[in-house]
Amino acid sequence: MSLSAHIVIQRGALPVDVTFEVQPGEVLAVLGPNGAGKSTVLRVLAGLARPHFGQVRLDGTTLDDPAAGIRLPPHRRPIGMVFQDHLLFPHLSTVDNVAFGLRARGASRESARAVAAGWVARMNLSDHSSSKPRSLSGGQAQRIALARALAGDPRLLLLDEPLSALDARTKLDVRADLRHHLADYAGATVLVTHDPVDAMALADQLVVVERGRVVQVGTPVDVSRRPRTDYVARLVGLSLLAGMAQGRSVVLDSGATVQVAEASSGPVFVAIRPAAVGLYRSRPDGSPRNVWPATVAGVTPYGETLRVDLDGQVPLTADVTPEAAAELDLVLGAGVWASVKASEVAAYPA
Amino acid sequence: MSLSAHIVIQRGALPVDVTFEVQPGEVLAVLGPNGAGKSTVLRVLAGLARPHFGQVRLDGTTLDDPAAGIRLPPHRRPIGMVFQDHLLFPHLSTVDNVAFGLRARGASRESARAVAAGWVARMNLSDHSSSKPRSLSGGQAQRIALARALAGDPRLLLLDEPLSALDARTKLDVRADLRHHLADYAGATVLVTHDPVDAMALADQLVVVERGRVVQVGTPVDVSRRPRTDYVARLVGLSLLAGMAQGRSVVLDSGATVQVAEASSGPVFVAIRPAAVGLYRSRPDGSPRNVWPATVAGVTPYGETLRVDLDGQVPLTADVTPEAAAELDLVLGAGVWASVKASEVAAYPA
Amino acid sequence: MARRHKAQVDGATGVPAALLIPAALAVVFLVLPLIALLVRAPWSTLGSLLSTPEVRDALRLSIVSASLATLISLVLGVPLAWVLARSQIRGRGVLRALVTVPLVLPPVVGGVALLLAFGRTGVLGAPLYDATGVSFPFTTTAVVLAQTFVAMPFLVISVEGALRAADRRYEDAAATLGAGRAMTFRRVTLPLVAPGVAAGAVLCWARALGEFGATITFAGNFPGTTRTMTLQVYLALETDPDAAIALSLVLLAVSILTLGLLRDRWLVRQ
Amino acid sequence: MARRHKAQVDGATGVPAALLIPAALAVVFLVLPLIALLVRAPWSTLGSLLSTPEVRDALRLSIVSASLATLISLVLGVPLAWVLARSQIRGRGVLRALVTVPLVLPPVVGGVALLLAFGRTGVLGAPLYDATGVSFPFTTTAVVLAQTFVAMPFLVISVEGALRAADRRYEDAAATLGAGRAMTFRRVTLPLVAPGVAAGAVLCWARALGEFGATITFAGNFPGTTRTMTLQVYLALETDPDAAIALSLVLLAVSILTLGLLRDRWLVRQ
Amino acid sequence: GASGPPASEPPGSGSGSASAGADAPSGTLTVFAAASLTDVFTGLGSQFEAEYPDVTVVFSYAASSTLAQQITQGAPADVFASASPTTMQPVMAAGLNAAAPVVFAQNTLQIAVPAGNPGDVTGLADFTDPDLTIALCAEQVPCGDAAVTVFSAAGLTPQPDTLEQDVRAALTKVSLGEVDAALVYRTDVLGSGDAVEGIDFPEAGEAVNDYPMTVLSASPNPDAAAAWVEFVRSPTGEAALADAGFALP
Ligand SMILES: Nc1ncnc2c1ncn2[C@@H]1O[C@H](COP(=O)(O)OP(=O)(O)OP(=O)(O)O)[C@@H](O)[C@H]1O
Ligand SMILES: Nc1ncnc2c1ncn2[C@@H]1O[C@H](COP(=O)(O)OP(=O)(O)OP(=O)(O)O)[C@@H](O)[C@H]1O
Ligand SMILES: [Mg+2]
Ligand SMILES: [Mg+2]
Numbered sequence A, B: 001m002s003l004s005a006h007i008v009i010q011r012g013a014l015p016v017d018v019t020f021e022v023q024p025g026e027v028l029a030v031l032g033p034n035g036a037g038k039s040t041v042l043r044v045l046a047g048l049a050r051p052h053f054g055q056v057r058l059d060g061t062t063l064d065d066p067a068a069g070i071r072l073p074p075h076r077r078p079i080g081m082v083f084q085d086h087l088l089f090p091h092l093s094t095v096d097n098v099a100f101g102l103r104a105r106g107a108s109r110e111s112a113r114a115v116a117a118g119w120v121a122r123m124n125l126s127d128h129s130s131s132k133p134r135s136l137s138g139g140q141a142q143r144i145a146l147a148r149a150l151a152g153d154p155r156l157l158l159l160d161e162p163l164s165a166l167d168a169r170t171k172l173d174v175r176a177d178l179r180h181h182l183a184d185y186a187g188a189t190v191l192v193t194h195d196p197v198d199a200m201a202l203a204d205q206l207v208v209v210e211r212g213r214v215v216q217v218g219t220p221v222d223v224s225r226r227p228r229t230d231y232v233a234r235l236v237g238l239s240l241l242a243g244m245a246q247g248r249s250v251v252l253d254s255g256a257t258v259q260v261a262e263a264s265s266g267p268v269f270v271a272i273r274p275a276a277v278g279l280y281r282s283r284p285d286g287s288p289r290n291v292w293p294a295t296v297a298g299v300t301p302y303g304e305t306l307r308v309d310l311d312g313q314v315p316l317t318a319d320v321t322p323e324a325a326a327e328l329d330l331v332l333g334a335g336v337w338a339s340v341k342a343s344e345v346a347a348y349p350a
Numbered sequence C, D: 001m002a003r004r005h006k007a008q009v010d011g012a013t014g015v016p017a018a019l020l021i022p023a024a025l026a027v028v029f030l031v032l033p034l035i036a037l038l039v040r041a042p043w044s045t046l047g048s049l050l051s052t053p054e055v056r057d058a059l060r061l062s063i064v065s066a067s068l069a070t071l072i073s074l075v076l077g078v079p080l081a082w083v084l085a086r087s088q089i090r091g092r093g094v095l096r097a098l099v100t101v102p103l104v105l106p107p108v109v110g111g112v113a114l115l116l117a118f119g120r121t122g123v124l125g126a127p128l129y130d131a132t133g134v135s136f137p138f139t140t141t142a143v144v145l146a147q148t149f150v151a152m153p154f155l156v157i158s159v160e161g162a163l164r165a166a167d168r169r170y171e172d173a174a175a176t177l178g179a180g181r182a183m184t185f186r187r188v189t190l191p192l193v194a195p196g197v198a199a200g201a202v203l204c205w206a207r208a209l210g211e212f213g214a215t216i217t218f219a220g221n222f223p224g225t226t227r228t229m230t231l232q233v234y235l236a237l238e239t240d241p242d243a244a245i246a247l248s249l250v251l252l253a254v255s256i257l258t259l260g261l262l263r264d265r266w267l268v269r270q
Numbered sequence E: 001g002a003s004g005p006p007a008s009e010p011p012g013s014g015s016g017s018a019s020a021g022a023d024a025p026s027g028t029l030t031v032f033a034a035a036s037l038t039d040v041f042t043g044l045g046s047q048f049e050a051e052y053p054d055v056t057v058v059f060s061y062a063a064s065s066t067l068a069q070q071i072t073q074g075a076p077a078d079v080f081a082s083a084s085p086t087t088m089q090p091v092m093a094a095g096l097n098a099a100a101p102v103v104f105a106q107n108t109l110q111i112a113v114p115a116g117n118p119g120d121v122t123g124l125a126d127f128t129d130p131d132l133t134i135a136l137c138a139e140q141v142p143c144g145d146a147a148v149t150v151f152s153a154a155g156l157t158p159q160p161d162t163l164e165q166d167v168r169a170a171l172t173k174v175s176l177g178e179v180d181a182a183l184v185y186r187t188d189v190l191g192s193g194d195a196v197e198g199i200d201f202p203e204a205g206e207a208v209n210d211y212p213m214t215v216l217s218a219s220p221n222p223d224a225a226a227a228w229v230e231f232v233r234s235p236t237g238e239a240a241l242a243d244a245g246f247a248l249p
Helices: A038-046 A094-104 A109-122 A138-151 A168-184 A196-202 A220-225 A230-235 A322-328 B038-046 B094-104 B109-122 B138-151 B168-184 B196-202 B220-225 B230-235 B322-328 C002-013 C017-040 C043-051 C053-086 C092-099 C107-118 C125-132 C140-165 C169-176 C181-192 C194-210 C213-218 C229-239 C241-269 D002-013 D017-040 D043-051 D053-086 D092-099 D107-118 D125-132 D140-165 D169-176 D181-192 D194-210 D213-218 D229-239 D241-269 E035-051 E064-072 E085-093 E124-128 E142-154 E167-175 E186-190 E202-206 E222-233 E235-243
Strands: A003-011 A014-022 A027-031 A053-058 A061-065 A079-082 A156-160 A188-193 A205-210 A213-218 A239-252 A257-272 A278-280 A290-302 A305-311 A316-320 A335-340 A346-349 B003-011 B014-022 B027-031 B053-058 B061-065 B079-082 B156-160 B188-193 B205-210 B213-218 B239-252 B257-272 B278-280 B290-302 B305-311 B316-320 B335-340 B346-349 E027-034 E055-062 E079-081 E102-107 E109-114 E134-137 E162-164 E181-185 E196-199 E209-215
Touching: A003 A038, A014 A027, A014 A038, A014 A188, A014 A205, A027 A038, A027 A196, A038 A079, A038 A156, A038 A188, A038 C169, A079 A138, A079 C169, A094 A109, A094 A138, A094 C181, A109 A138, A138 A156, A138 A168, A168 A196, A168 B290, A188 A196, A196 A220, A205 A220, A205 A230, A213 A220, A213 A230, A230 A239, A278 A316, A278 A322, A290 B168, A305 A322, A316 A322, A316 A335, B003 B038, B014 B027, B014 B038, B014 B188, B014 B205, B027 B038, B027 B196, B038 B079, B038 B156, B038 B188, B038 D169, B079 B138, B079 D169, B094 B109, B094 B138, B094 D181, B109 B138, B138 B156, B138 B168, B168 B196, B188 B196, B196 B220, B205 B220, B205 B230, B213 B220, B213 B230, B230 B239, B278 B316, B278 B322, B305 B322, B316 B322, B316 B335, C017 C241, C017 D053, C017 D092, C017 D107, C017 D140, C017 D181, C043 C053, C043 C241, C053 C092, C053 C140, C053 C181, C053 C194, C053 C229, C053 C241, C053 D017, C092 C140, C092 D017, C092 D241, C107 C125, C107 C140, C107 C213, C107 D017, C107 D229, C107 D241, C107 E167, C140 C194, C140 C213, C140 D017, C140 D140, C140 D194, C169 C181, C181 C194, C181 D017, C194 C229, C194 C241, C194 D140, C213 C229, C213 E167, C229 C241, C229 D107, C229 E064, C229 E085, C241 D092, C241 D107, C241 E064, D017 D241, D043 D053, D043 D241, D053 D092, D053 D140, D053 D181, D053 D194, D053 D229, D053 D241, D092 D140, D107 D125, D107 D140, D107 D213, D107 E064, D140 D194, D140 D213, D169 D181, D181 D194, D194 D229, D194 D241, D213 D229, D213 E064, D229 D241, D229 E035, D229 E167, E027 E035, E027 E064, E027 E222, E035 E055, E035 E222, E035 E235, E055 E064, E055 E222, E064 E079, E064 E085, E079 E222, E085 E209, E102 E222, E102 E235, E109 E142, E109 E167, E109 E186, E124 E142, E124 E181, E134 E142, E134 E167, E142 E181, E142 E202, E142 E209, E162 E167, E167 E181, E167 E186, E167 E196, E181 E186, E186 E196, E209 E222, E222 E235
Parallel strands: A014 A213, A027 A188, A027 A205, A079 A156, A156 A188, B014 B213, B027 B188, B027 B205, B079 B156, B156 B188, E027 E055, E027 E079, E134 E162, E134 E181
Antiparallel strands: A003 A014, A003 A053, A053 A061, A205 A213, A239 A257, A257 A346, A278 A335, A290 A305, A290 A335, A305 A316, B003 B014, B003 B053, B053 B061, B205 B213, B239 B257, B257 B346, B278 B335, B290 B305, B290 B335, B305 B316, E079 E209, E102 E209, E109 E181, E109 E196
């Protein structure tokens, strides 16, 4: 039940060209900024958009191969899909929405209903099983959309931000449930998400797509530890710098030098955790080997700490406590000194 | 420009009855689980749903007062609203969508277009300004919806999860931009969100709604430090326990006793951070004064740690490193000992 | 203050003048002639008119044939509307234009065309007659055919409009759930455009009920088998215009009753 | 393998048989009579027929009056459809039933009703005539009125259907942006239901173009002022049936051309 | 008539040339005429205009019943020429006729069969053959009324398959071969060309249909109206009517 896809398609002004593989039972998360082409990729996998070039194979069966004139229509694909805007059928009740796929695949009305009712119960919406989608809240609708896609026991599951409208509590439950289901699930899953936590929790493999191209592939831990683009770095909460390593120092494009923990050479990326960055009003004298001047470009509360964006030769993000921020007088444009211990700085080949 | 609202309305089987005030320039965040009635409250404020009872006043003007037969129609209300599913007009281009409100409020075609183009640029979507909404990605659509609501310079801004479809990077930018705009903004804002980070970043005041009722009100810091319901506790990542305080110990309803840092008496809530909970295979002998047996009810990756749900007389959540988890063999149903230092346990009156 | 708001409220829950005035004009224009008819109608003779078996037969025939014509139009016309709105078939433009033909053809000429096609000596009718001895003209079947020919385009065009206005993404969703085009059509598309289909069916039924020229030309005019209520009205016009008005009012009353009942049922779902 | 898929692909991009077969039947049924007419038509005389000023006048009158009737129907009928679909006005059910009246009324009776209402001795016509000396019947205005009376309901019913099927939440969104009902109607609702309005306008225009009974009764049959192409066909039927067929085909050709051009323009937006 | 060019010179008739008078008619003359008179009257109209150059004749052709409706609703017509006394009745009942209607033409029935007479119809008796497809006019219209009269005179009970609302509908079916025979007016058979053959039968004389014409009391142009009635009854008019197959009273 492995999926291999090479998809080339033009969407408006955006050329999309991505390649990936998903092994049986594996979950692939597709991350990327808005408009990167994530939903487009899912639509191609579902058969709803025609690729211009490439090949999609599931389980040895070719789903798409424009060059050979092959295209399996959507309803013949053994898939389940959750759409970004749910698209629950407005004229069917909740339980009939869930039963739809079962009926379409040949189940009798009674058995489809029974299975669907089970799914609705699993989503904690039995009270709403005979309501129309119009009277569901946003999150309720998304849970039903998820149930509808899962109920058909698909071999390829396509999820377009399945958890984004869920409240924090339900999200935990549905995420755990989804994880549970995905663990038992023999098929391949492609999950589009914005939430790195979702990706970490659910995915075995990550593909980062930007402007229609794959910019990074790897396990969630790999990607989160060693981001290769600014977008990914922000996503996982790191500052990313690019430079040339010479032993244990890295010269950035801006000319500044960063001392790192381990020696290497050639082009590298340097990743720094915001919590590891210390801020001072005057140049500190101490053990940290990396000390740079910077100006405050933005301050945003982040949980109980404040996240400070810094401009300068070494653009960084720092996390500070509200008390420290008050003491440092971190207004926009204020000048500060930033310091990071060399042992906190990871460098890896670019 | 203060808003005071008392809203009573029946939605399907859900009776909604909430009261709140928002001062001029203040941002009120409404948090709550799916189906709690959050969107319903916004619809009443917008004049799209009729309350059965209560009163809504903005700036000394009564918007709704069913008892007095008063109801200002939506288009006469000085509001801007972002809908949960955007509702961009499919037949208008991006820039015309944004210009719509300006035109409706009397601006000439040219000036409305010019202002709208500015807003589209601010959302980094100038490339898409003449596309139809159909060809926007989910996140792009949401940004345009936000621009459309803000462009009219409303006195009351109603935001129904305005950031939920944005990617992590854009979210930061839009959130910062929104924060910036809200800071300059003299009117009242009501923001519905699921994301505690959004609430923390943007709101001056929080209202937690569950099953149609207000269950907690306060500043974001207040609410996140002293949650009063399980939902809020989960939202801010705490375990919540209810009991009777006698000096420095609290007797839970289950009979277990929790030692706390400060003495009090009477009914209290006890909040425990997951990171403060230590797990052991056998009963630990040491300084922590709180030690309870528990069984593992669930394990979910959470960032780079694992979040462990525990059942037992004292239901808790613990954060552990993956290494620790492997060592402890934290499979479902495994028995462990949990310990928490009394100094890490906060108790406050229920 | 409260008073000012009160006024605004009323203004808004009502209908804006820009719409109300033309709407009211439309109603007056459509209803005034009816009122004039009602005033003029020979109410006293209505009872005796209705009790003639001839009139009762004609009324029954009208309703049965118009309903059958609507049924056939639904069965054949809704798929045709779908093909026009959704398929990528070449020559859809030509097809759509051809479908509108019976709308424009003077009904009597439409009847002639039907005779030329399905009559005893018609293109299709002649071989049929030679082979089986069956011929359509002068039968109730011919009435239904004539009405279908004239009325089906109304259904097709309005259903096509509804299909085009419908959100096609629901059909995508159905496809990912394993529903083929036919099932998607039946269980998703059709329910979504139900109001449009209902509107089309109403138009179709009403047009069939009022049909005269094609019916008399293709089906003839024989009491009991082909004389519909409209034909009865036209005959009455020759000798007793007041009776004709009375008969028309009967036709009207029946159709308003039928439509009123049906439409309420259909529209409640919405 | 590839072959099997190829076949499936074709099956899916095409039209499912369950829809294709009835659609094809519908097309055959609607088109066959037309073909029979075309075969039978006296092609050789077509040129000379078309060159008579009488026929050219009639054609011009038909097109102008049907277009005016459609315009009036749009201006008055779309607001009426909105009131029927959206407003909370009491008695909407009755109103809707009344609107369908001209659909069912035999057209000649419709013409009589128009005479009774707007004729020189009519309910509204008499006072108007007494006051201003203006009377409608037997003028080109009467042609337009008769066609509007008969054709407007088609527009109203299809637009109402489209309005009911449209997503009303866009109207909510417009309201929160400060748009009153009238502006919301003009800038949001109307564009959203444009395909439905287009379909309704097509039906309305076609029905007006083919209108005969009400026109001849209310407007008379005067060359140049009230003799439309359908009336010309009617007269030709009395004297030269072949010429009547030829004239009908001319009418058809013109209408197909017009509709083809217009609809493509309208539908492209969609 | 069939002879001579359309009268540029007035026919020297006994009825006297109205153009001689000082009060020669002028203006517009509106004639409401039964649709079956279309050809004859249109031709006569041009001749009339030639004789009275100041007069413009406008015809409105429709079913006689429709015309009667219009007249009773105040239509501004000068002359009404109807296809039957029945349809003249409502106008007379409303007192809208200026003088007693005059019968200016008559029509008798003829059997119409498709070209080649596939049903081998020879006379009225064939109308009782149930195997033949037969069209008659409905009793409510003049040709149907006349048919009833001839059948009862012949002592026959016809077996019609359809009772047409007007002659035209019956003739269409004959010319397309849908019916084997129909009973229609001889003028209609004459006007139908080669597709229809006419068969005379002896009982036809039993039912003669009169075409009455009258000047209307509300006539805006009574002089011209009177002149028109005269003209139709003049030898020129009678010749044209006879050419079209009408009998003269
Ligand atoms: N039907 C279409 N026609 C033209 N352009 C389109 C169409 N659909 C999408 N696009 C464009 O293609 C690009 C990719 O869109 P897509 O929906 O795949 O993005 P996405 O990665 O899913 O974004 P998001 O996270 O915001 O949902 C966008 O720039 C969008 O504007
Ligand atoms: N039109 C309606 N008719 C009947 N019930 C409705 C209607 N709209 C919403 N409801 C019900 O009212 C409740 C509140 O819905 P609402 O949309 O306000 O929730 P919410 O708090 O916004 O949820 P979410 O976070 O999922 O968007 C839900 O239980 C929902 O099922
Ligand atoms: Mg997307
Ligand atoms: Mg909501």
